[in-house]
Each structure stands twice: as C-alpha cells, then as structure tokens.
Amino acid sequence: MTNPALIWSYLSREPLLWLTATLLAYWVGDRLSQLTGRKPWANPVLIAVVLLAGLLQLTATPYPAYFEGAQFVHFMLGPATVALAIPLWVNLRHVGRAALPVAAALLAGSLTAILTALGVAWALGVRGEVLATLAAKSATAPVAIGIAERLGGAPTLAAVLVLLTGVIGAIVVTPLLNALRITDWRARGFSVGVAAHGLGTARALQVNETAGAFAGLGMGLNAVLTALIAPWCLRLFL
Amino acid sequence: MIPAIALILLFQLVGEVASRALDLPLPGPVLGMVGLLGAMVAIPALGRRLRETAEGLLRHLSLLFVPAGVGVVAHLGVLAQAGPALAVALVVSTVAAIAVGALVFVGVARLTGSRPE
Numbered sequence: 139m140t141n142p143a144l145i146w147s148y149l150s151r152e153p154l155l156w157l158t159a160t161l162l163a164y165w166v167g168d169r170l171s172q173l174t175g176r177k178p179w180a181n182p183v184l185i186a187v188v189l190l191a192g193l194l195q196l197t198a199t200p201y202p203a204y205f206e207g208a209q210f211v212h213f214m215l216g217p218a219t220v221a222l223a224i225p226l227w228v229n230l231r232h233v234g235r236a237a238l239p240v241a242a243a244l245l246a247g248s249l250t251a252i253l254t255a256l257g258v259a260w261a262l263g264v265r266g267e268v269l270a271t272l273a274a275k276s277a278t279a280p281v282a283i284g285i286a287e288r289l290g291g292a293p294t295l296a297a298v299l300v301l302l303t304g305v306i307g308a309i310v311v312t313p314l315l316n317a318l319r320i321t322d323w324r325a326r327g328f329s330v331g332v333a334a335h336g337l338g339t340a341r342a343l344q345v346n347e348t349a350g351a352f353a354g355l356g357m358g359l360n361a362v363l364t365a366l367i368a369p370w371c372l373r374l375f376l
Numbered sequence: 377m378i379p380a381i382a383l384i385l386l387f388q389l390v391g392e393v394a395s396r397a398l399d400l401p402l403p404g405p406v407l408g409m410v411g412l413l414g415a416m417v418a419i420p421a422l423g424r425r426l427r428e429t430a431e432g433l434l435r436h437l438s439l440l441f442v443p444a445g446v447g448v449v450a451h452l453g454v455l456a457q458a459g460p461a462l463a464v465a466l467v468v469s470t471v472a473a474i475a476v477g478a479l480v481f482v483g484v485a486r487l488t489g490s491r492p493e
Binding site (some may be wrong): 139160163164183186190191194204208211214215216217218219220221222223224225227228230235238239240242243244246247248250251254256259261262263264267272275276279280281287288293294295296297299300302303306310315318321322323324325326328332333334336348355356359362366369 | 380384385387389392402403404408410413416423426430431434437438439440442443444445447451454458460461462463464465466467468469472473474475476477478479480481482487488491492
C-alpha cells in the first residue's frame with residue numbers, strides 16, 4: 139500500500155477533494171434544513187460554510203488550496219446571474235397597473251437598505267474594505283459579490299453578509315409587516331424581495347403566491363439598481 | 377440544453393466585454409442579465425427556450441455561494457473585531473428596508489388607485 143502521506147499530497151494538490159467536499163457539505167446542509175421544515179435560521183448555505191470552514195481549520199488547508207477545487211462551483215455564479223433574467227421576465231407581467239408603486243418601492247427600499255447599513259456601520263466605527271462590502275448586501279449573492287469586487291470590498295465577506303441579510307429578512311418579514319398592518323400581498327412580497335433577495339423571496343413563496351411573484355420581481359430589479367447606486371452611496375461615507 | 381447554456385454564457389460574455397470596454401459600474405453578469413431580459417421581451421420564443429435550463433440552474437443557486445462563503449475563514453479577524461457593528465447594521469438596515477419598501481408601495485398604490493389582485 140502506498141504511503142498515506144503521498145495520497146494526501148495528491149489530494150491536497152488536485153481540485154477533486156474540495157469540490158467533492160463542497161457538494162457533500164451542501165447536501166448535509168440541505169438535509170438538515172429539510173429536517174427542520176425549512177426554518178429560515180437553518181440555512182443550508184450557512185450550515186455548509188460552517189462545516190467546510192471547520193474542516194479547513196482541522197486539516198490546516200489554506201483557503202486558496204480549497205478554492206482550487208471549489209472554483210468550478212463558484213464560476214457558475216456568473217451564468218446564474220444571467221439566468222435571473224428568466225424569473226424576472228416571467229414576473230414582469232405582474233407589474234401591469236402596479237408599475238408606479240413598484241418603481242417607488244424599489245427606489246425607497248433599495249436606498250434605505252444601502253444607506254442605513256452604511257450609516258449604522260460607519261457610526262459604529264466600520265471603515266474601508268468592510269464598509270465597501272456592506273454596500274451591496276441586499277442584492278442577490280452573485281451580484282453582491284460582483285459589486286464588492288468592483289468597489290474594493292471583499293467578495294468572500296460579501297457572500298456571508300448577503301446570506302445573513304437574507305436570513306434576517308426571512309425571519310423578521312412576517313411579524314414586522316403584520317405589526318405595520320400591511321395586507322397588500324404585492325407590497326409584502328416586493329419589499330422583502332428588494333431587502334432580502336432570494337431567501338426573502340423563498341420565504342414569500344411559502345406564504346403567498348402573489349407575494350412570491352412580487353418578491354422575485356423585487357430581487358431582480360434590485361440587483362440592477364444596487365449595482366447602479368451602491369457606488370454613489372458608498373462615496374458619501376468615504 | 378446545450379444551446380440554452382451556450383446562449384446564457386454568450387450573454388455573460390457580451391456583458392463582461394461591454395462592462396470592461398465601456399468602463400461601466402455594472403458587473404458583466406448583471407449587464408448580461410439586462411441584455412437577456414431585453415432580448416426575451418423582444419423575442420418571447422427565446423424566453424420559452426431558455427426557461428427550463430435557467431430554472432434548473434437557479435434551483436441550486438444557493439449552492440453556488442458556498443465557495444465564496446467559506447472564504448469567511450480569511451476574514452475571521454475582521455469579523456471578531458467588526459462583528460457586533462456588522463450585526464447591528466444588518467438587522468437595522470434589513471428591518472428598515474422592508475418596512476420602508478412596503479409602506480411606500482402601499483402609499484403609492486393608494487395614490488394611483490392600483491388595487492391588490
């Protein structure tokens with residue numbers, strides 16, 4: 139039998155090991171999420187990230203070595219962003235007579251998300267790369283990662299901030315909008331799609347179909363708007 | 377499936393080239409998305425052709441940000457230091473954005489007489 143150290147040195151050089159580990163960790167995360175009945179806090183990505191980060195620490199594997207394997211999955215973010223045009227196109231027919239409320243809520247929600255995040259973090263002493271990363275956290279992950287790269291933020295941190303935003307949005311949306319006595323499903327879905335992207339949209343779909351369609355619309359439109367206005371908003375805080 | 381994937385990659389490619397060539401603030405894939413949306417509005421047959429593949433890809437969207445998410449190990453120092461500030465910023469901003477977005481939607485819908493479906 140070959141020396142195990144040689145096998146390990148092969149595995150740590152080739153993409154196979156960490157590509158497999160990424161898919162397995164996500165599978166575990168997805169199963170656990172299913173077992174909790176898809177509770178927003180049991181997010182499969184959060185679970186997979188914690189498992190893999192722990193594994194990297196245990197095996198003393200540096201992140202670039204891990205990324206050699208995981209890059210094949212990461213690459214798909216670009217095509218997936220382009221593919222977001224399809225649900226956006228499907229949901230466009232819902233706009234109809236709601237075009238003005240949609241446009242106003244998009245602008246108000248998107249600006250509020252960016253400016254309050256930057257303002258609060260800035261007031262609490264956050265500066266530089268981390269602040270730049272925070273600007274796009276309400277946009278869907280592939281877009282936020284792209285924007286963070288453009289603004290001099292950290293793409294990897296962007297992924298985590300986006301995820302946490304989605305988890306927070308999915309948890310607070312129902313009690314918050316009930317407290318505000320908002321009963322229009324279009325408003326409820328659209329606002330959570332703008333503020334909390336795909337995870338908010340998934341939550342809206344669980345509650346009501348109209349809310350889900352408007353959430354998908356909000357997520358898609360905000361991906362474009364955030365890319366346009368985040369650089370301007372960030373400039374106010376530099 | 378192959379033509380659909382090729383078309384999606386083609387829109388991304390055009391987006392990346394345009395974003396760099398014209399020095400635009402939009403990332404290439406976002407431009408590709410806008411371009412594809414415009415193309416589908418103009419030619420609905422294109423949308424019907426791409427729909428199955430695109431929805432298959434998006435069904436596993438959350439898997440795709442695992443590799444970037446794991447990169448958080450490189451930022452543990454930053455997170456330990458800025459973690460509480462970031463947590464407060466995320467909660468305040470998400471709650472405020474949902475509330476403002478929904479209130480503005482309802483307000484403008486009332487002004488313009490746009491009834492719920």
